[in-house]
Amino acid sequence: MSTSGDGAVRAALARLPESVIADLREAFADEVTERLPRLREAARSLDPKQVEQALRDVHTLGSSAYVVGEDEAARTARAAEAVLVDDGPLEMFAGLVADLDKRLCAWER
Numbered sequence: 367m368s369t370s371g372d373g374a375v376r377a378a379l380a381r382l383p384e385s386v387i388a389d390l391r392e393a394f395a396d397e398v399t400e401r402l403p404r405l406r407e408a409a410r411s412l413d414p415k416q417v418e419q420a421l422r423d424v425h426t427l428g429s430s431a432y433v434v435g436e437d438e439a440a441r442t443a444r445a446a447e448a449v450l451v452d453d454g455p456l457e458m459f460a461g462l463v464a465d466l467d468k469r470l471c472a473w474e475r
Contacts, residue, residue: 375432394434398473401427402466409463412456420459421450427470439469 379387401423408416408423428443446462449455 379433379435391434394430394436395473395475397427397430398470399475402470402474405463406467409460412460417450417456417459420463421447424450424463424466427466431470436469436473439466442466442469 382390404416405420405423405427408420424443424447428440428447431437431440431443442462442465446459446466449459449462
C-alpha cells in the first residue's frame with residue numbers, strides 16, 4: 367500500500383544526485399546500527415524505560431526507512447509505533463520488532 371507521501375518522497379529522491387542518495391543510505395545504516403539493538407533489547411525485556419526509548423527509535427527508523435526505499439520495514443516500524451502509542455499488547459510490539467529486525471539486520475554494521 368502506497369500513500370501520496372510515499373510518492374512525494376520517491377519523486378524528491380529521483381531528483382537527487384547519486385552521491386546524496388549514497389549519503390542518505392550511509393546515514394540510514396548508522397541509524398539502524400544505533401537503534402536496532404535497543405529495539406531488540408526493549409522487545410526482549412519489555413522494560414518500561416526501554417519501551418519508552420523504543421517509541422522514538424521505531425518512529426525514527428520508520429521515517430528513515432521510507433527515504434531509502436525500505437517500505438516494508440517502514441510500515442512495520444509504523445505498526446510497532448502504533449502499538450506503543452495506543453498502549454497495545456507489548457507482545458505484539460515484540461513480534462513487530464522481530465519482523466523489523468529481519469528486514470533491517472542487513473543494514474547493521
